[in-house]
Each structure stands twice: as C-alpha cells, then as structure tokens.
Amino acid sequence: MDKLILCFGAVSLIILFFLTYPFIALTLSADLGLIHRVWEEKVVIKALSLTLIAATLSTAILTFFGVPLAYLLARYEFKGKKLVEAIIDLPLVVPHAVVGIMLLVAFGPRTSFGAMLRSIGVVIEDSFWAIVAVFTFMSAPLLIDTVKDGFASISPSLEGVARSMGASPLYTFFTISLPLTIRSICTGALLAWARAISEVGALLIIAYYPKTINVLIIEWFNTYGLAYAIALTLIMLVISVLVFLVLRIILRWRK
C-alpha cells in the first residue's frame, strides 16, 4: 500500500481516537440510576427547556437578520465590506467572558441602550433575553458565513436570467436565490443552534440566572461532584446528538 496512505492513516487514527474516546468514556462512566433521578429534577427540566428554547429563538432571530446580510456580502462589492466581514467574524476570536462583559456594558439595564430596551420589556441581564442575546452574538459568524458561502456558490447567471425573464430583484430572491440556498441556511442554522446550546462562558457573566443547562452542569460539578455533572452532561449530550442526527438526515434527504 502507498506509504503516504499508511502514514496519514496512522496520524488520522490518533486524532480520531482523541475525538471519539471522550464520548465513549463519558458514556461508560454514567450511573443509570443517577441519570434517572436527575431527569426527575424540575430544575433540570427547566434549565434544559430554557436552553433549547433560547437557542431556537436565537437561531430564528439570526436567520431573519443574517440571511439578508449574507446575501449582500455574497453578491455585492461595497466600501467597508472587509470591515463588515471582520465584525461578523469577531465573536469567533473574542474570549467568551469578554463577550459577556461587552454585552453587559453595551445593552445592560444600566446603559442608555439597555434603558430603551427595558422600556419594551427586554432586560439584558440575568434574564431569558440576556441568554438569547449571548447565544445570538456567539452564533452569528457560523450562520452568516455559512449562508454567505451558500449564496456565493450559486452562479449569478441563475439570478441574471430570472431578472431578464421579468422577475423583480425581490421575486428573484424568493423564487431562485433562497430555494437554492436552503441547504446552506439549514446547515448554518444547525451550526448556530449547536454553538448556542454549548455556550457557557459569557452566560456566567451576564446571565447566571435563569440557569441554562450548562450553567447548571458547572454548578452541580462544584456543589455535588463529578457523578452529578456526568449525569447532566449525558442528558445534554444525547439531546444534542439526536437533534444533530435528525437535522443531518433532513439535509441529506434534501440533497
């Protein structure tokens, strides 16, 4: 066999082992009785549903605002485009705790912006909306970049022909561009959703309460020890993997 394949195969096995073994180790160390008890705790159900709802809402908000932005970036050249792209990617490199502080300083209830938001019932500190804000901020690059790449991969002639056949720009977007990018939008939304439910660093700063499942895992790890944290982690892991699999199947089916 080719030496290159053997060599690269051996290296690949090491990294694959590193990625897979933690899942196996976590599963093997689970205490089924404890998981059952944990599952019956109201605080767990509450934290879990809060996490899932906030992640879903943040993904919906991102899709609504992110798709038009992704389209503009993919299709048009304008002054400051590089700056806009850099701003979108910034959350990928900013430490999570810093994001929490930034959001607090920008939109917290003691800021002028925060006061405006409070007047319409949105408080960005220790609230559901604070969680949604963190999720949206952290997930934005994943959705926008994925959808942007999706739009960019569509041949402009597909849209050009629609325009020449009599379609307005908006009709072209909804009948040609959007349907052809639906896989990228689903993928971006899936990545954004998965990124959101895994967030914890910024939440510890801006929204410790109400507790999301990840905050609860940290709290239980510190209070009750590893066994309780593992039980909670496994529940979270199973839900994440299930949703992930379902979405992958949907995407493959569409393809």
Next chain:
Amino acid sequence: MIVVIDLHLHLGEFNLRGVSLNVPSGKYMVILGPSGAGKTLLLECIAGLRRPTKGRIIIDGVDVTNLPPEKRGLAYVPQDYALWPHMNVYDNIAYPLKCRRVPRVEIHRQVKWIAEELGISHLLHRKPPTLSSGEQQRVALARALVWNPKAILLDEPTASLNPALRHTAWRLLRKLYSKLGFTAIHVTHDLAEASALANVAAFMYDGKIVKQGSLEEILSTKEASMYLGDVNIYRGRVIDAHGGVVVVDVNGEHVAMVSNANIGEEIVFMLRPEEVILTMSKPYTSARNVMKAHVENVEPRGPLFLVEVRTERGLKIKAYITKASLEYLGLSKDREVYVAFKASAIKRII
C-alpha cells in the same frame, strides 16, 4: 430594433471600448470574435446585467441604458443555460409567464405549445440536472421564447454540445427563427455557427465592433481574417442531386459538392483557399468545379499569397498560392484565370 451607441465598460481584463451596433427587428445577428473580445460583456450590458460606464442602449426607440433587466423585455440565454435546478422543466418554462401574472390556464397552454415546438413535451416533469446538454439547450430556448420577448440574447449556446449535437442545434435554431421570426443577438467564436445562422453579422475584436454587415463583408476585414483565417463560405440551394454529388446554385453560379442534401434544400458550405487551384488555361482535370474568373486582389499571407478572384457570375473565391506560382503565372489585378476545386474539397456546414 436594438441600437448600441458608444458603449464603454472596463472589467479587469475584459473591456468594451466604444461598441456601436445596430440590430434591425426580425434579424438574426451573430457577433463573431475571439475569446476575450468582450462579446459576453456586451450581451450582459444589453441584457441589463451590467451597467456600462458610458454609452447608450436603445430598444425600439426607448433608451433602456438605466433600466433594470426586467424592464427591457429581452430574454438572455447564457452559455451554461442557467436552468433553475430546483424547478422541473415545466416550471422553468412557465417562470417568465408567472412573472407577468399570466393566468394559469394560459400558462399551461403556452408551455405545452413551446414544448411541442422544441420536442421536449416528454421532459416537462424532469429536473434540469437529469437532462443531457442538448435537452438543456432546448429547455433554455423554450424558456426564452415562450413569452415572446423583444429579442433573445444567446451567449455561445452550442459551446457545451458535441459536434453532432451542434449541427442539430443549428438546424433547430434556424427552424425556430424561420417559424417564429424573433430578433436574436447570438455571440460565438465559431465561424461555421455564424455561417449557419447569421443573416446579419458583426465582428468584435479587442472590445470593439470592427465591422457590421453581411458575413462576407465581415470576413473581408483584416482582423477577421487574422483571427478566423481566410475562408470561402457560401449559402445556396440544391438544384440537382445524383450519385452522392449535388449541384448548388450560389447566386447563379453552380457548384458541385459531395453531399446527401435534397433538391430544394438550402445549405451553407465552406471551401478552404488551399483547396483552390488557379490555372491560366482551362484545365483538363478530375475536379468537378472549373470556372472562369478574373483576379481582384493579391496580397501576402506569410509565406503564401492570397489571391481573390471573381467568377463570371460574380462568385468571389479566395485561393492560396506560393510566391513561385504567383511569379510563374504572372498573376496581377484583372488577369483572367481558371479556378478549379474538387467536389470533395467542399465541407457542408449546415
């Protein structure tokens, strides 16, 4: 009528440098030119997909330079056909009619009609990625023609077809043009394609229209002969067919060629200058075509000389000869010569 006046656009290495063009209504214009000449850019500007930095585009007397594509009434068919892969063939063809809010019953009737015209009725439920290149081309033409646009703009529509399908596509375009009588601007770098389709032509080179007129006029330009080479292209009607050899009437001159064409059929054919023999007296030869002519022009072509002669019945023929032959025959302007070429030397284009 489509009129383009002094169009300028700079787009990296592709440029339009003052393009002017007139396309009369109902004419099939072919713009010939090498790759990079700016043909596609010009078509995109006319379609409204690119905005020129200078110049005007006028369609049926209305200045459309600043109008968006959907307000121009032109159907654009790009080189890759741009069929929408998420719609089936029916929806692709119906799209321009839906944009115009045509009633559903009428859409159905028109799609059915154009699908029958193009022989694609059996494909209506299929998705474009499952079609062959030839089928995709026919669907793209159906979509462009179904809504009766002011003109169709065709960007190298046969570039992705193999040679056999290309000939079929030319015949189809000719049939559609003679039946529906649309205005077309068709860009290509293929001389045979231009010969098969054009009733007016233009040659584009380095971002400019060098010449507009009949194909013969286009081919007489220095730029065209530089790019396309010297070639004789004729259009005529078959008046006799016997034993695999047909006689074609080209403006009164009778040319014999090997072909299985039928009597009455209009054909386009090509004769390379290197296949033409010039003699000072009537040759006793196996060549089926021998004509008396006089020299109109002699000019050098690298190591050879191009001699342009005109027969007694007005047929212009280009021939290559060596310098030694030129001196031996003593050829000069107005000198009488005999032109001979074999029936098998002629290549039918369509």
